[in-house]
Amino acid sequence: MNVVLSDEERLLILSKLSTAQREFLEQIRVSRRSRIIESLAKKRGSGVDSTKTLEQWDFVGYDDSGFGNRHFKCDHCGMSLRYRFTVVSLTSGEKTHIGRDCLESFYGIPSSVAEAIYRGNHSIHLDLDELLYKFENGWNLEDEHIKIPDGFRLDPSIERHLNLGLR
Ligand SMILES: [Zn+2]
Secondary structure, eight states: OOOOOOHHHHHHHHHHSOHHHHHHHHHHHHHHHHHHHHHHHHSTTSSOOOHHHHHHEEEEEEEEOOTTOOOEEOTTTOOEESEEEEEEETTTOOEEEEOHHHHHHHHOOOHHHHHHHHHHHHHHHHHHHHHHHHHHTTOOGGGGTOOOOTTOOOOHHHHHHHHTTOO
16 A cells, blocks of 8 residues: 655644654654665775765755756755755754755765655555554554464564554
């Protein structure tokens, strides 16, 4: 199932969740993000020397104004851009729009790496939307005709997820 929620829908469902449920979703997001960065760092020649830098920035947007267009502007150098990354500082929450060249020279992050992280974030986002959608629609294991045998040990993270009612 592919579920894409609008920002309004997402906020509405999130507002119905308990603090524990919201924290759990945030944990999933953060741990999956670190796994993406770790796997990038392990790749030889990926340009990720220090995961430290990447832990300070997140890539929440990657936009293309289309062939032959330069509709975007780099906040650092003011240059017109076809491709624009939206970078958020995880320490201050400050959002910056930046082009590929400045991304490399200012942050030392190759645009290929930023793109991979953005794509990873995007897929995490879709997974979380699917969870929220299921929660909103009262999905549960019984509906899917899945029976958990007695004494079967669930993965602790799945078990926690079930206990929180995010089924
Ligand atoms: Zn620039």
